[in-house]
Amino acid sequence: MIRLQALTKTYATPKGSVSAVDRVSLEVHEGETCVLLGPSGCGKTTTLRMINRLVVPTSGKIFLNGRDTDSVDPVELRRGIGYVIQQIGLFPNMTVAENIGVVPRLLGWDAVRRRRRAEELLSLLALPPADCADRYPNELSGGHAQRIGVARARAVDPPVLLMDEPFAALDPVNREAIQDEFLRMQRTLRKTILFVSHDIDEAVKMADRIAIFHAGRLVQFAPPDELLAHPADTFVAGFVGSDRTLKRLRLIRVREVLAPVGDRTFAMNAPHVSPDDDLRRVAALFLEHGNESLVCVDSSSRVLGVVTREAIAQRLALQDAQ
Amino acid sequence: MPSLSAKRTNVETLFFILHNLPAIGERTLEHLSIVSVAVGVAIITGVPLGIAITQSRRIADTVLYLGSIVMTIPSIALFGILIPILSKIGQGIGWLPAVIAAMLYAQLPIVRNTYTAIRNVDPALRSAAIGMGMSVSQRLARVEIPIALPVIIAGVRVAVVINIGVTAIAAYIGAGGLGTFISRGISQSDIRQLITGALALGLLAIAADYSLAWLQRRLTPRGVAARASP
Numbered sequence: 001m002i003r004l005q006a007l008t009k010t011y012a013t014p015k016g017s018v019s020a021v022d023r024v025s026l027e028v029h030e031g032e033t034c035v036l037l038g039p040s041g042c043g044k045t046t047t048l049r050m051i052n053r054l055v056v057p058t059s060g061k062i063f064l065n066g067r068d069t070d071s072v073d074p075v076e077l078r079r080g081i082g083y084v085i086q087q088i089g090l091f092p093n094m095t096v097a098e099n100i101g102v103v104p105r106l107l108g109w110d111a112v113r114r115r116r117r118a119e120e121l122l123s124l125l126a127l128p129p130a131d132c133a134d135r136y137p138n139e140l141s142g143g144h145a146q147r148i149g150v151a152r153a154r155a156v157d158p159p160v161l162l163m164d165e166p167f168a169a170l171d172p173v174n175r176e177a178i179q180d181e182f183l184r185m186q187r188t189l190r191k192t193i194l195f196v197s198h199d200i201d202e203a204v205k206m207a208d209r210i211a212i213f214h215a216g217r218l219v220q221f222a223p224p225d226e227l228l229a230h231p232a233d234t235f236v237a238g239f240v241g242s243d244r245t246l247k248r249l250r251l252i253r254v255r256e257v258l259a260p261v262g263d264r265t266f267a268m269n270a271p272h273v274s275p276d277d278d279l280r281r282v283a284a285l286f287l288e289h290g291n292e293s294l295v296c297v298d299s300s301s302r303v304l305g306v307v308t309r310e311a312i313a314q315r316l317a318l319q320d321a322q
Numbered sequence: 323m324p325s326l327s328a329k330r331t332n333v334e335t336l337f338f339i340l341h342n343l344p345a346i347g348e349r350t351l352e353h354l355s356i357v358s359v360a361v362g363v364a365i366i367t368g369v370p371l372g373i374a375i376t377q378s379r380r381i382a383d384t385v386l387y388l389g390s391i392v393m394t395i396p397s398i399a400l401f402g403i404l405i406p407i408l409s410k411i412g413q414g415i416g417w418l419p420a421v422i423a424a425m426l427y428a429q430l431p432i433v434r435n436t437y438t439a440i441r442n443v444d445p446a447l448r449s450a451a452i453g454m455g456m457s458v459s460q461r462l463a464r465v466e467i468p469i470a471l472p473v474i475i476a477g478v479r480v481a482v483v484i485n486i487g488v489t490a491i492a493a494y495i496g497a498g499g500l501g502t503f504i505s506r507g508i509s510q511s512d513i514r515q516l517i518t519g520a521l522a523l524g525l526l527a528i529a530a531d532y533s534l535a536w537l538q539r540r541l542t543p544r545g546v547a548a549r550a551s552p
Binding site for chain 2: 052054075076077078079080083085087088089090091092093094095102103106136137138139152162
């Protein structure tokens with residue numbers, strides 16, 4: 001879907017040329033969320049901005065759906081790609097509905113259709129259109145403004161979204177909520193997303209695959225679980241942190257490690273987990289109660305199985321063995 | 323007794339004004355025709371110039387410097403310079419040199435305010451506009467100019483007030499306008515005409531400034547206005 005081929009950007013400085021992005025090649029499949037992760041100045045944002053040609057590459061190719069983006073008029077190209085930035089960038093002179101209608105208007109939709117689309121997107125965000133559509137951005141909270149920033153990028157339903165640290169400026173509570181909403185949306189829409197972040201927790205949560213950048217180079221490109229289990233080098237290991245096993249636990253659901261109950265018995269009031277809980281919660285309960293195993297029940301209190309320390313250790317080893 | 327003579331002057335001036343209302347109206351219209359044509363031309367040229375120079379810091383500095391130099395030329399000297407030049411087309415004195423001089427004085431506030439306002443548009447908004455696929459003209463028309471408009475109009479207000487003053491001097495080169503009362507008042511030692519001219523000019527400047535302030539509020543996008551004054 002998106003393929004970068006030896007993408008390079010060098011800047012001329014008084015001290016000679018500096019490469020911001022150095023021969024980056026990667027491929028993001030349709031419907032996949034790829035997080036570009038790294039410290040500031042590592043080239044991740046430059047890489048993103050080359051895809052919609054806000055930055056012109058020095059060399060290398062970008063293919064969108066097999067088409068070389070060099071051969072497309074940049075203005076046309078950008079109208080077909082959703083773009084969300086950290087500063088949100090809602091236009092203060094336009095209402096919420098007008099902001100959402102910017103790209104539809106560029107594509108020549110009439111006013112009625114633009115309005116209908118804006119109201120549809122607002123109701124998807126659980127923001128009542130009657131309340132919200134005619135407000136101005138300065139009347140919105142940060143969380144609402146960024147939700148509308150995302151809605152604006154989705155206005156014409158582009159297959160590709162580029163998101164440049166979209167949630168970095170939000171407070172932690174809002175950030176979690178909007179990330180969860182976004183994941184729910186992504187599960188049904190299956191957009192191809194490139195997402196820039198400097199936050200490993202966010203990357204692990206959002207990504208199908210993570211591309212770690214360091215000094216302009218792509219150092220590792222792997223699914224979160226693999227990245228956490230096998231950092232490619234000391235830089236990646238340092239970046240993902242020494243608690244990477246705990247981060248991995250968050251990625252694994254109880255249902256993946258369930259074992260049959262067998263002849264174990266459980267007290268009625270013993271703590272239990274649900275199949276969709278992640279293993280971090282299980283680990284927390286283990287530590288809290290000193291258990292070796294926990295019973296897993298579904299929403300109608302039916303016992304589905306048990307989760308044991310052993311099973312968790314085996315599941316963690318599975319990735320380690322690969 | 324000074325107070326008595328002052329009172330007499332007031333009464334005489336009042337009578338003068340009442341007797342000459344049609345003439346005052348006519349002079350006001352002359353005045354306005356010079357100012358509005360000059361400011362109109364200055365907006366048509368100055369706003370695009372102010373936008374164009376945002377592309378290069380060096381060119382912007384040069385243009386604004388030249389504008390400042392024009393502002394330092396006393397208006398009476400500028401009229402003097404224009405006489406020999408415009409005499410070549412038979413327009414050395416009168417309406418045309420008055421309009422040209424006023425237009426030159428109007429340039430700096432309009433160009434400078436446009437330049438500053440466009441430069442001050444949040445780079446994130448520009449980035450969002452480009453990233454969403456706006457062309458340069460769409461970006462200017464839909465985002466940058468609407469946001470910059472209040473500051474641009476503030477520049478127009480300054481230009482209009484300056485021009486009302488400059489045009490008063492233009493009476494000396496036969497351009498008419500309210501300055502005529504002042505120049506005649508001085509040459510004929512007629513305090514009534516002097517006061518009439520000064521009063522009318524003051525009121526005109528205040529009225530013009532107020533109506534432009536109203537226009538400025540009307541043309542300020544709602545979302546921008548509330549942000550400017552929290």
